[in-house]
Amino acid sequence: MNETGRALRQALALGAISVLVAAAVHAPLIKRFARGEFRETFFEAAAHPGIRMITLEEGEDLWRTGGAVFIDARKEAEFREGHVPGALSAPAARAEKAMPQALQALARDRALVIYCEGGDCQSSLLLAKRLSQDGFKDIRVYTGGWAGWTAAGLPMEKAEAGMNREKGDGQA
Amino acid sequence: MVRHKVLLLAFRVVLGGLFIYAGVVKVLAPLDFAQNIRNYQIVGPSLSFIAALVLPWLEILAGAFLIVGIWKRGAALVISSLLVFFIVLTVVTMIRGLDIDCGCFGAVDRKAGWSVILEDLAMLYLGLSVLSDRSRELD
DSSP states (O other): OHHHHHHHHHHHHHHHHHHHHHHHHTHHHHHHHHTTSSGGGSOOGGGOTTEEEEOHHHHHHHHHHTOSEEEEOSOHHHHHHOBSTTOEEOOHHHHHHSOOHHHHTSOTTSEEEEEOSSTTOOHHHHHHHHHHHTTOOEEEEETTHHHHHHHTTOOOBOSOOSSOOOSSOOOO | OOOOHHHHHHHHHHHHHHHHHHHHHHHHOHHHHHHHHHHTTSSOHHHHHHHHHHHHHHHHHHHHHHHHTTTHHHHHHHHHHHHHHHHHHHHHHHHHTOOOBOOTBTTBOOBSSHHHHHHHHHHHHHHHHHHTOOOOTTO
16 A cells, blocks of 8 residues: 555656646746737637548548648748648738638639648648638648658659749748 | 566566657647647647646656656556546547547647557556566665
């Protein structure tokens, strides 16, 4: 019993240390959250029935079968350096103001796969919400993003987007 | 349960290593992990955010302590409890029919499903083996 009690105390201590380390390491992030910065970027599945997250496996499958239009939500400069072959460039910040023409022209029931840098990037979700408001009914967000795509050694394409060239550079 | 010293050490290194890895990828992308937690639809945005900051460090610290051998059983208890929680969570998620990423190892993403449960059960076996080890050295 003594042994169990000791293990329990150690476990609780580990929990307490974790809270302290997290608070110290992520202090800037916590301050920003307290100011309400990320709350609106949280994605609520119930509020957006047309949007869902997909894995690399699903993304790759949709890309190989041509089952969806890929949309790159990163900045245009990043897009030019490399993107998923066939993807359209639609920097999220710019799409907030005006929907790129290539997207306007798409049928609203076309399946879309949206991605951004990967990791913590939020622009794919922002763009997904925007497109959902615009009437698109089948939007999939590949959360692994460009980082996940390249890490898996999947094909990439450089230079211009075939269908969607616009001047300037939006902020993702 | 396992008594072999070398085997138990191997269990600690493998399990601790997996937890350190899982924790590190989440520490590097806390907002992404917060979204993963939110997708389970168990807690709201604020709790998802807090859990996304603390849980990865708990995984890293418990993994590191398990490997080094300090508070070995406490670390094994933390890891085993987390695994039991993950298994229950995954089962509940499957029953609710939620089609979401498990969020287990950050960008190495998979759906919350059977493979996650089997993997967690395998890790739980390692964790419980260390937890039930009666030797007192390094503890």
